[in-house]
Amino acid sequence: MKILQTANLGASQANKRTNIRYAVFDTLGTSSISATNSGIYEIGSATGLYGVELNVSPQFSGSIVWSVNGNSTVFATEEVKVDQRMARFIHTGRWRIDEGAKQMVFYQDDNETIIARYNLFDRAGAASIDEVFERVYSGSS
Secondary structure: OEEEEEEEOOHHHOOOHHHEEEEEEEOOOOEEEEEEOOOOEEOOOOOOEEEEEEEOOOOOOEEEEEEEOOEEEEEEEEEEOHHHHHHHHHHHOOEEEEOOOOEEEEEOOOOOOEEEEEEEEOOOOOEOOOOOOEEEEEEOO
């Protein structure tokens, strides 16, 4: 799932995009994305506000930690809130049933980006789209 994360590192860090880094950690503190500056952009002109679009699984829960390369005193952290975005997309984006795969497919509110697929089963546990009794998460692509 693609989500936007931003940080206000302060005006003193303006125009330092190439020095800005972020790392992503799950709720146990395990690194999910190692420190990188890939995809970072400054919001506006000389603001010290930075953003990045992350691609994480809909089940991800954790934090993003921002830092400035070569400066051990500037950090920012924020919770990565996938669950709120997922709920919004489930309610605002389109969904469809893929008859061949026997899956329900959910899209972001752009109605093109797939955020989740659910395998559909009947009461007996057989894959079905006729008498759907249960859905089981199968992934996001």
